[in-house]
Amino acid sequence: MALHFELVTPEKLVRSESVYMVVVPGSEGDFGVLEGHAPFMSTVRDGEIQVFATANAAPESIPVVGGFAEVNESGLTVLAEKAG
Amino acid sequence: MASLKELKGRIASVKSTQKITKAKQMVAAAKLRKAQAAAEAARPYAQRLEGVVASLASKVSVSESSPKILAGTGKDDVQLLVVANGDKGLAGAFNANIVKAAILKARELIAAGKTVQFYLVGRKGRAVIARTFPGKIVGQFDTTEVRTPGFTEAQAIAKELSDMFFAGKFDVATLFFSTFKSALAQIPTEQQLIPVLVPANAGPSNAAVEYEPDEETILADLLPRNISIQLFKALLENMASEQGASMSAMDNATRNAGDLINKLTIQYNRSRQAAITTELIEIIAGAEAL
Numbered sequence: 543m544a545l546h547f548e549l550v551t552p553e554k555l556v557r558s559e560s561v562y563m564v565v566v567p568g569s570e571g572d573f574g575v576l577e578g579h580a581p582f583m584s585t586v587r588d589g590e591i592q593v594f595a596t597a598n599a600a601p602e603s604i605p606v607v608g609g610f611a612e613v614n615e616s617g618l619t620v621l622a623e624k625a626g
Numbered sequence: 627m628a629s630l631k632e633l634k635g636r637i638a639s640v641k642s643t644q645k646i647t648k649a650k651q652m653v654a655a656a657k658l659r660k661a662q663a664a665a666e667a668a669r670p671y672a673q674r675l676e677g678v679v680a681s682l683a684s685k686v687s688v689s690e691s692s693p694k695i696l697a698g699t700g701k702d703d704v705q706l707l708v709v710a711n712g713d714k715g716l717a718g719a720f721n722a723n724i725v726k727a728a729i730l731k732a733r734e735l736i737a738a739g740k741t742v743q744f745y746l747v748g749r750k751g752r753a754v755i756a757r758t759f760p761g762k763i764v765g766q767f768d769t770t771e772v773r774t775p776g777f778t779e780a781q782a783i784a785k786e787l788s789d790m791f792f793a794g795k796f797d798v799a800t801l802f803f804s805t806f807k808s809a810l811a812q813i814p815t816e817q818q819l820i821p822v823l824v825p826a827n828a829g830p831s832n833a834a835v836e837y838e839p840d841e842e843t844i845l846a847d848l849l850p851r852n853i854s855i856q857l858f859k860a861l862l863e864n865m866a867s868e869q870g871a872s873m874s875a876m877d878n879a880t881r882n883a884g885d886l887i888n889k890l891t892i893q894y895n896r897s898r899q900a901a902i903t904t905e906l907i908e909i910i911a912g913a914e915a916l
Contacts, residue, residue, distance in 0.1 A: 550674060552777045552858050554667040570838050583678070584838040585847050610848060612678055614835075621674055623777065623851070 545577045546617030547593065549604065549625055556625050557593075557604075564618055565592040565601070566611050575618045582613040591620060630901065633894040637887060644883035650716060651876035658809065658869035664774070665806065665862040672855055679822075679852055681835075682845045695788065695849050698821035699797045704741045706764070706796035707732060708787065708819065709755065710803040710860055711748035712868040713770050718875030720804060720812060720868050721750040727814035728802045729758055743796060747783060747861075764795070775865065780858035788850055791820050803860040804867035810874055812867035819856060822849050 544560035565574045567589035575582075586609030592601035608623030628636075683696075709728045711721050728751075732742045744755055746766040756763060767783050769775055787799060799820040804812045837844060 550671045552668055552671045552780075552855055553664075555670045568838060581835040582838070583682075583835060583844060585844055608851070610675075610678070610844075610851075612674075619674055621671060621678070623781075 545575060545579075548617065548619045549591070549606075550619065550621050551623065551625050561593050562596050562599070563594040564620075565594075566618075566620065567591070568611065575613055579613045579618070581615070582611075584611050585609070586611050586620065586622070591625075628893075628897075630894065630897055633890060633897065637890045637894065640883050640886050640890065644880055644887065647876045647879040647883060651873055651880060654869045654873040654876060658866060658873055661774075661862065661866040661869050662806070665859075665866050668859060668862055672859055675848070675852060675855055679845070679848055682841055682848070686841050686845055695791065695820060695853075696822050696845070699794070701797045702740065704743065704796040704798075705735050706743050706745055706787075706790070706799040708745045708747065708783075708799055708801045709751060710801065710864050711746070711751040712864065713749040714868075715750065716875065717868050717872035718878075720871035723812070723814045724802055724804055725751040725754050727816060729755070731800065731802070731816060732759060745787065745790075745799075748864075765790070775861040777854070777858050780861055781854045783857050784850065784854035787820065788853065801857070801860055803864045804871075806863050806866035806870060809870040812871055815863075817856065817860070819853055822852060 545563065547557060547559060547561045547564050548555065549557040563574055563576050565572055566584070567587050568584040569587045570584070573582075573584070586606060588607045588609075590603040590605050592603055594601050604626055606620065606622040606625045609625075610621045612619045612621075707728050709724060711724055715721070728744075732744075735742050742759065742762060743764045744759065744762050745764060746752055746755065748767075748769050752763070752766065765786065767779070767786070769779065772779060790796060791799065798818065801817045801819045803815055803817075805815045807813055
């Protein structure tokens with residue numbers, strides 16, 4: 543019961559880990575991604591991604607700029623020009 | 627024959643040259659490792675972006691209404707050649723090879739009746755292009771101030787290029803850089819930047835993907851980003867190539883200097899022995915005469 547989450551910038555692969563949930567600030571509203579989410583693509587507005595390592599854990603915020611999110615069978619991938 | 631003192635001086639000077647080339651070789655080797663690591667770190671982003679653009683493009687048909695940066699201006703009369711070079715010499719034929727590829731392409735395009743313009747990145751190669759095609763350089767990007775070209779620079783170049791494109795200054799932009807294959811082989815490469823070439827093999831498209839906003843908006847947002855990432859990749863490849871070329875050129879120079887030192891040392895010893903022999907003969911001859 544885990545979502546594979548990847549955060550990638552041009553300079554490097556920032557994160558690649560299994561988490562419970564990620565809340566992404568989409569350009570048309572925030573959305574949370576859990577495991578088994580339907581395939582989905584969205585642009586991301588500049589803001590903070592919130593990563594929940596477990597169901598009850600406090601979220602960890604990662605600021606991103608110029609992002610794009612893709613959800614497919616293998617998990618969530620966020621491409622950002624700047625992160626962290 | 628050169629005097630002993632002269633030979634000694636030459637040996638010393640070649641030795642100090644060898645020290646310089648050896649130091650430069652070691653510096654290049656260290657920088658190469660770093661540049662290679664940077665190029666590898668950039669790969670995941672480029673790969674994923676390419677995949678996304680390909681799957682999107684397979685769903686959007688290119689038409690008059692699609693983004694200009696994807697469809698192009700419908701002409702190919704004004705060709706912009708973006709030539710990415712290094713800032714420093716002492717890298718063998720690295721800069722010369724890129725410039726040569728660009729000039730070859732420019733001649734070809736001019737023969738086909740197109741207008742050719744140049745946009746230069748980096749300091750090297752400017753003189754040659756300015757001499758071969760006077761007045762054709764429409765812009766340049768200075769990288770002398772930055773030690774390692776990063777994504778910020780790539781973005782700045784991409785922005786300038788797309789501004790020029792939307793102002794109608796050119797129809798097609800082609801990028802020239804050097805692909806890093808190994809420390810010994812760097813391949814001058816040309817790549818079309820604008821309009822964006824959509825990879826043909828998009829793979830099986832699963833129709834169930836949801837888009838937010840719609841496909842075309844996402845594509846219009848991603849394409850400019852794709853240009854910066856292509857430029858970024860080219861800059862990184864160039865960096866690695868430059869260090870690789872520099873390393874092998876300096877290795878050769880060090881070896882040549884070593885050969886020269888050996889030759890000069892033999893010559894020095896021979897003349898020293900000859901001088902001693904002459905002195906001995908003089909002494910013996912003098913003693914016999916008594």
